[in-house]
Amino acid sequence: MKNGISRREFFKLAGGAALTVAGASLLPRFLRKTLLPEEIASAQEPYDLFFAGTDGWMSIPGSTPPYHPDTYAPAPFTTYIFGFRNLTGMDPALIAGQKNKAQHNAPLWWVDQFDPSDPKDFKVQITNLGLAQRPDLVDSHTLHWHGFRNVIPYFDGEPTGSVSVPVNRFFTYVYRPRDAGTYMYHCHVEDIEHVTMGMTGLVFVRPLQNKYGNGAGAPVARASGGAANAPLGYVYNDGVAPGDPRSTAYDREYPMFLSEMWAEGHWNDAHIQESDWSMFKADYSLLNGRVFPDTLAPDGGGFDPLTGDLIAPAGRPDLQYQPHSALVNCNAGEKILLRFANLGFREAAMTFAGLSVKVVGRDATYMAGRDGTDTSYETDTLLMGAGESYDVIFTAPPKSDAGYDTYLLYNRRYPQDDDLSTQGQRTEIRVYAPGTLPAQDPAAGYGI
């Protein structure tokens, strides 16, 4: 240990420092729902994010007797999960209270691309709160940033080639993200089980072009403090003007995270039974951790500063631990970015009814051959395999009168849901007349 301080003391110190900083602004940082690496780095904390792995319960509609809903589930929940929680800056006294309060999907987060002229490390510390429902299980956890290029095994989170985190221990992953785009992350311990039980989420890297613009006329993005009329951001360092067909500029962005639930597998974990994962089937397919029409319900309300627990969306206590809405709201004429990542086990065919979208990125890579050839394409059905990510942009269609027009986004591979009583991976894209919705806050909704 560098400073002669044990990791545990170091961590306690960090918690105290965070509270001091939070007190200065009257709100705990995690409640401000911001995730700004610059500010955090200046606070001289040992981490930028602090995640914990634990178990918990979520709510999925439908019925798959005898496994779903699970009779062990406390009301109003149905399904046992493993998951992550973001406990950044939380009082250590509250942290232990988050055991058995996991969420699905895992917290959304993003990082600015590493800037060699202003180098900052991004540090994600994780701990393991253990499993309240399964005290017999003492699985370790890791954070595997899926798709991170040329990372050493120590920071890759694959436990066989490096290390994993036992109950009540800590480990800090250090990232210098040099490649913009959309990624995903998950625990890699007992990979099949911990992934499908819910320890999965989406992470993306904002490009340097956001911060500096480019020489071709792209201004500094709003996400990096640019002018009010600038694009919210760029998906990649595309090097072209915002009006160029190859531009990745956008006005709003939404994550679309795909996962699946095999009811029997979840039930088995809650009931201390073994699962034969080779019999996996996707009983329920989830978008941002929810099944339609829950996908349309609003985001959760952040964290309760008194308990550290998640605040359920208004009127939806059953969605307390599924805080991510999948509803897309936009104004006509705006450029809308959807960041897709699939950590289900099956190929999905995400279909846009009545909309054409342009694929501008795939697997955190700008759509271009090695010689720069444009390989972007238009489609209305995004076929994406397990572990793939896609960035798609569409222009919201015209709308001039009051209210909104609805366009559906759904998985055309509907037989994948064995329980067809639910609508699975489906959401709505709602288009309002220009100027109806205020500009999107680039920080809102992230970190939770």
Next chain:
Amino acid sequence: MVSSKLTRIRISLTVLIIILVIGSTAGPQHVKAQQAVPAVGVACTTDVSPNPTFNLIAQSGYIQMPDMNTMYMWSYALSGGIFQHPGPILCVNEGDTVTIVLQNQIANYMGNPVRTSLIFPGQENVLANGSPVQADPANNSLTNSIAPAGSVTYSFVASRPGTFIYESGTDIKLQIPMGLFGALIVRPTLGADHVYNRVDSQFTPGEEFLALLSEVDPYQHQAVESNRFFNLNNYRARYWLINGRGFPDSIADNNATWLPNQPYGALARIYPYNAGSHPYPAVERFINVGTEEYPFHPHGNNGMLIGRDGYPLEDGGQDLAMEKFSFNIGPGQTWDVVFKWFDAENYNPVTNPIPVAAPDLVSLTLGMFFSGSPYLGKSETLPPGKNTLNECGEYYIISHNHALFQLDSFGQTMSGPITYLRVDPPQPNTCP
């Protein structure tokens, strides 16, 4: 979840891996002498160019599964050789006239003779006994088939480089799942160290790897073995294999003695990219002979997809290659991926240490391949009672199918289509 049963199996797997790693003493080797089988990497079966001839015998036999189950298979033997699965990796040169003589020694199934054949997807103008191949619908065959004890000679000109499949064309819903397939690699005129006739497809000799992905429904194989009818409507794969093996067998050397009928390992072993001393990438040739897509995910580095189904990704003079971190390979497809690995941060314990205080090893769960050190080429003494299979501070970076339920062998988790990229410290090193 770690049950006592799994723990037992893991202990046996660990013992096995110790044998594997200790046995794997050969570093990345050059494949110039193609008949000398390297410890890791593509183990080609070759014959004299420009008229290579291969004698394949379709047979019944058994292979070993990761859960220690034994599986009845149909596959091939080279004439004079023994039953092996998958079939031999045939490597030829672009422009060669390839001759494959197929003999049928498959046992009867449910009292009936089993006809068989070979098809060569991606090859054109294939001849059977000197005449253009013809479908044989009366025998449920896509091509000219032969009865037991029969023989047929197929030939074709390998007109373009790339990675291809050969497989049964008869009763394919039964015969391909039973194991009648293999890989065909056609090397370009530009040279054996290129994937295609493109300068940018050059790879490092000795760093050429194959991932032939397949699946097994044990009930189907059991039915065939015991001469019972199998209703294909009940088909459900429960094992998934890479080069005919499941992890941990997948990382054993080629021709590992304890896998006599599964000669092909899938461990990739390379040195880090270095512009001066190690400038070219490695190549992984992916093949899917299963029934659904296999999304293969290499950790720690992206791959550059440069070709599919024997066609380079190009359009006229334009390059359409794509960098990816999940390769979603469809049934019957082949994908050629070049990749290199380097530490983007050049971490070094003295000059550029990792920017975080590492916890004591005693506070962490240590992986069985972990050296104890974050740094390539470094090892640390492990806490009492902790063991590692690491030899010299090399890195092990996993590479696996991300349809994660397929990382399973009939209920035995964390097996199946998993392999590793072993990155050795730059030479000179202390690796055995």
